[in-house]
Amino acid sequence: MAEQEGRSDQGYWALWALVESYYREGRFDEAFAIKRQAQQYGTENYRKPHGMWTSHMLTSLHTDDWDQAEEILGEIEDQRNRQQRQIGRMGWLAGLTEAYLWLSGQALQEGEESNRLELKARAFQITERMRARVLLDEMVATRAIEQVKPELREIEQDIDRLTEEIRLAESREDTERLKAQREQLFARKGILRNEAVYDAQPGRSSLATLHEVRGSLQPHQAMLSFQLGYDQDRFGNFSGGAWVMMIHRDAVRAFRTADVHWLQDRVKLLEGLLESRETSIPPAAEVFYRQYLAAALESLPEGVEELIIIPDGILNRLPFALLRPDVETPALARRFRLMVTPSATVWSRWWTEPESGAESTALVLADPDLSRMPTEAISESAVAPLPYARQEARAVTRFMGGESQLWLGPEASEEQIKNRPIEGFQVLHFAAHAISNDSHPELSAIFLAPGSGSQDGRLEVREIVDLDLDDKVIVLSACQSASGQVMLGEGVLGLARAFFQARARVVVGSLWPLRDDDAAFIFEEFYRYLGQGQSVSGALQMAQIKAIEEGLPPQAWSGILVMGDGGFVPFPDGVEPRFHLSGTYLSYAGILLAAALFGGALLLRRRQQPVGAPQPQGA
Numbered sequence: 001m002a003e004q005e006g007r008s009d010q011g012y013w014a015l016w017a018l019v020e021s022y023y024r025e026g027r028f029d030e031a032f033a034i035k036r037q038a039q040q041y042g043t044e045n046y047r048k049p050h051g052m053w054t055s056h057m058l059t060s061l062h063t064d065d066w067d068q069a070e071e072i073l074g075e076i077e078d079q080r081n082r083q084q085r086q087i088g089r090m091g092w093l094a095g096l097t098e099a100y101l102w103l104s105g106q107a108l109q110e111g112e113e114s115n116r117l118e119l120k121a122r123a124f125q126i127t128e129r130m131r132a133r134v135l136l137d138e139m140v141a142t143r144a145i146e147q148v149k150p151e152l153r154e155i156e157q158d159i160d161r162l163t164e165e166i167r168l169a170e171s172r173e174d175t176e177r178l179k180a181q182r183e184q185l186f187a188r189k190g191i192l193r194n195e196a197v198y199d200a201q202p203g204r205s206s207l208a209t210l211h212e213v214r215g216s217l218q219p220h221q222a223m224l225s226f227q228l229g230y231d232q233d234r235f236g237n238f239s240g241g242a243w244v245m246m247i248h249r250d251a252v253r254a255f256r257t258a259d260v261h262w263l264q265d266r267v268k269l270l271e272g273l274l275e276s277r278e279t280s281i282p283p284a285a286e287v288f289y290r291q292y293l294a295a296a297l298e299s300l301p302e303g304v305e306e307l308i309i310i311p312d313g314i315l316n317r318l319p320f321a322l323l324r325p326d327v328e329t330p331a332l333a334r335r336f337r338l339m340v341t342p343s344a345t346v347w348s349r350w351w352t353e354p355e356s357g358a359e360s361t362a363l364v365l366a367d368p369d370l371s372r373m374p375t376e377a378i379s380e381s382a383v384a385p386l387p388y389a390r391q392e393a394r395a396v397t398r399f400m401g402g403e404s405q406l407w408l409g410p411e412a413s414e415e416q417i418k419n420r421p422i423e424g425f426q427v428l429h430f431a432a433h434a435i436s437n438d439s440h441p442e443l444s445a446i447f448l449a450p451g452s453g454s455q456d457g458r459l460e461v462r463e464i465v466d467l468d469l470d471d472k473v474i475v476l477s478a479c480q481s482a483s484g485q486v487m488l489g490e491g492v493l494g495l496a497r498a499f500f501q502a503r504a505r506v507v508v509g510s511l512w513p514l515r516d517d518d519a520a521f522i523f524e525e526f527y528r529y530l531g532q533g534q535s536v537s538g539a540l541q542m543a544q545i546k547a548i549e550e551g552l553p554p555q556a557w558s559g560i561l562v563m564g565d566g567g568f569v570p571f572p573d574g575v576e577p578r579f580h581l582s583g584t585y586l587s588y589a590g591i592l593l594a595a596a597l598f599g600g601a602l603l604l605r606r607r608q609q610p611v612g613a614p615q616p617q618g619a
Helices: 002-024 028-038 050-061 066-081 086-094 097-114 117-128 133-140 142-168 172-199 210-216 260-274 284-292 294-298 313-317 344-352 389-400 414-419 495-501 516-530 536-549 583-608
Strands: 221-227 242-248 251-257 306-310 337-340 359-368 405-409 425-431 445-447 458-460 473-477 485-487 491-493 506-510 560-564
Touching: 002 028, 066 086, 066 097, 066 117, 086 133, 086 172, 097 117, 097 221, 097 242, 097 251, 117 210, 117 221, 117 242, 117 251, 117 344, 133 142, 133 344, 133 495, 142 172, 210 242, 210 344, 221 344, 242 294, 251 294, 260 284, 260 313, 284 294, 306 344, 313 485, 337 536, 359 389, 389 405, 389 425, 389 516, 414 458, 425 516, 473 495, 473 516, 491 495, 495 506, 495 560, 506 536, 516 536, 536 560
Parallel strands: 221 306, 306 337, 337 560, 359 405, 359 425, 425 473, 473 506
Antiparallel strands: 221 242, 242 251, 445 458, 485 491, 506 560
């Protein structure tokens, strides 16, 4: 039996090699015929490698069999939905993005040549089948996850207990034994959550259509959906290319852009130029604009003020706010309110789900005391002082008014954020250090005070996803809080994503390390406008314009992003600012008090002079 299966598999591989050979030579009809024969080989549960799925689909398309190609995508997704572990579902589609981008690119090319809207709608639907599916799984499976929350919390408590025992362990053997036990609990927690999501079968939920998205867009909004493919495959055939689709309720257009080969190193070059903190915008910003935005923005209908951007691949690291067509034209941050979302389907869910009834208040955690963090839990960058964090935090509570709370120093702790009720706060602001771990995204964390011996002060991704953050606005005034590992199709794996998994509505974060004084300036202005009734993206735009006018370098403001539903207005009626004696106010008050005392003393002296006494000269 094993020998039979071996021969069957050998025949399977031989036929697929022939399929690729015919495909390379452009003999697509013959490739398609051999492909059908190859399907008869292999054991029943034999799983095609990713390359075979791609070839299976490509040969279908070259014979103009669109229905067959989309049927193959359905088979791919059925295999993906059978993966019980989250990383398995991510990896399955990540390895097949080439197929999606190839198929979508074909539809866009034909759609633009023939001006057929149905082909553009087909392309849109294909890319939505690829984008942020695991994140969408988590959002759809909310109820299933809620049912296991008690058990998840128990496991987390056991993890905290073991963390404290590890800290107090007296021998290396005890430390290693306890760490092994903790790793088992980490694994158990992941399995429990993944099983809940898998049992809910969210992978079969409906995805947004182009028609639905156009109906959801307001007249002042447009969506820019990017896809980054290659112009040619390894055989020299058209491979889908790279595109940007401009979507408005009154128009849909698609434009070719530079492919992924062109982009890779240039984004890193732009980041390096910005690190110099030159006050002028580097010419590279104009090059990116011409390659990726010019045609789409020229096609915008009148009245568009807000752009919803769906990046792809390394475009997730591009500071769109910085881009402009030439030195005479303002940067994009001045022209539009900007927001970034991982997919149109994820964005559309915020429009259909009811808003929470949170109070108009903010909870601010700032300048946490890290002196009690275990040595193994901290990094060198995390112990650097944050001299402006308290100023920033007091500005937040001042402009948010109401019952806003400020947790400083030892009170800005992991224990507090986990165990104290936070449902009454509309905004959560973290002014702290953070770390983005590209190699192991699950270890990305915000550094807080421990608060107790059972906490290590690292609020990691695994802990963030268990917080109850329904419809909240999360502001991460921390380094690289919008960054992370970019996984093909799925998007950025990092801190911002974890907050979305916990059902936050909007996350504001930074693509790169943010200087303490820059953050204090930007976020003070951000909250000033948020408290006046602006949307989240509108408040950030006003803050960025202020930074430009004040001469701050692009590195200070262009990497700060609004992710999620940036059009959300948390305080539509505005907020009455709270009177707050910050250092600046105290200085002004001191000057006024001194002037009043001096004037009072002078007046008293005059009144005490006898009648007829000589007046000072010039009186």
